[in-house]
């Protein structure tokens with residue numbers, strides 16, 4: 001039995017109770033703990049090799065760092081400066097694969113790289129770096145074009161007034177991080193994995209030899225503890241992995257250095273950049289301003305973080321930092337605190353390298369093997385497929401000792417579940433024709449094609465029986481109410497936050513953070529998931545806590 005009902009583009013998760021029963025019944029080759037991009041990729045890779053796989057996540061898919069990134073699929077220009085050519089080459093190769101295998105989720109994005117006078121990077125060094133970047137990309141994508149200060153302002157008039165030295169235009173790509181994670185989970189399900197969210201690993205089950213042979217998992221929804229048997233456990237809990245290690249051995253030395261990265265969004269009208277802009281504002285740190293539908297995404301900070309990974313939140317200092325840097329770069333048109341729609345924070349699970357500045361800490365992954373277990377941390381969203389593959393290579397070595405042979409990884413050329421069979425523009429035009437015929441507006445049809453790829457047809461089919469579901473969740477935005485039901489029925493959404501933050505992105509795309517839509521979201525989810533009034537209230541309160549985390553980082557700046 002798989003997480004998905006069948007391997008078709010409309011397949012989704014089987015009912016949770018069925019998946020839980022399958023978890024308890026089976027003896028898995030591999031249990032992956034952590035449903036961020038790394039765990040999801042490892043589960044997909046292991047399932048593609050014909051292994052029996054379970055994947056568990058303590059909250060929602062991508063609820064950790066994997067929905068709080070800058071949403072770029074990139075080579076990582078700044079890693080050239082630290083000489084990480086291998087990482088850049090691998091990232092650019094993975095970028096090319098993702099553009100091919102997930103064209104609905106990963107889109108080419110042209111960046112304007114601008115240099116302020118006297119800021120660590122010279123235009124000549126940038127141009128040399130970009131020549132190398134183009135070379136490492138094996139000439140896939142447009143080659144960079146060097147620009148003078150006035151050329152930069154010609155491309156982006158909002159830079160006028162900044163103390164510019166010069167810059168360049170270059171090609172990279174952007175994605176929807178939470179959905180990229182979700183499609184990895186969906187595909188793992190299509191390949192036979194059992195994936196269940198809201199299950200927390202409490203402890204490992206060990207053989208007398210000390211080898212891990214499974215895990216005790218607590219069902220967050222019911223409090224019940226169940227045991228899952230697995231020959232190898234892959235720990236992909238990212239920023240939480242030190243906590244897991246300390247749970248088992250309180251004297252274990254930390255392996256990770258957590259760095260907090262904060263983004264804010266402002267309405268596109270408050271900072272209407274024509275294209276993505278990247279500017280070095282500190283040594284090793286870029287400020288990004290990225291157009292993202294109705295908002296502009298501004299990031300990011302990079303500061304040491306010593307608090308608990310649960311509930312990491314932005315604070316006023318983070319927001320003030322981003323606004324002041326934006327002021328330097330866009331002197332006549334910088335957004336103000338009152339413009340901020342949302343602020344959110346994620347944690348980079350970096351390797352602990354004593355004595356290094358946080359911005360210079362390696363972004364490469366670390367894989368560690370112990371009896372019956374593999375731990376994988378670090379890395380990037382962009383390189384998730386390779387990380388998953390390498391973690392499963394390590395698991396396969398352990399399985400071999402137990403006499404089990406894994407096949408070879410089949411993820412290199414495997415399309416993601418929503419990837420259309422035809423080129424994306426051809427699919428989009430065809431889908432638009434079909435959708436307009438059944439009364440969907442062009443804006444919503446385009447939005448669905450981009451978000452779901454060929455799975456968009458299933459959203460349309462779902463609303464066919466109930467045309468009122470074409471009402472927008474938030475007036476003026478293209479996300480229809482049909483997406484709420486689709487999220488619950490097909491995409492394993494089990495709370496208002498799952499729908500408003502990760503399946504749609506209205507949390508950070510809507511002034512007021514979609515709070516006015518919350519009653520309707522809870523009403524539709526409540527019906528679909530048979531919630532009690534208390535469950536509905538819990539979901540409402542949980543979403544409001546997320547809104548409060550964001551609002552309280554901005555509020556002190558409004559008082560100034």
Ligand code: FAD
Nearest residue numbers: 034036037038058064065066069070072201238261381382
């Ligand atoms: P996570 O996404 O945090 O997943 C770990 C999961 O484990 C969580 O969902 C958590 O709930 C779960 N978990 C924890 N404990 C347990 C338990 N006991 N039981 C069950 N589940 C558990 N990379 C790029 O390529 N491009 C970018 O633009 C980019 N921008 C970034 C910007 C910021 C601000 C940050 C912080 C990172 C950025 N990255 C980017 C890096 C990238 O986002 C991360 O490397 C990646 O998301 C990490 O994924 P992960 O799966 O390892 O961790």
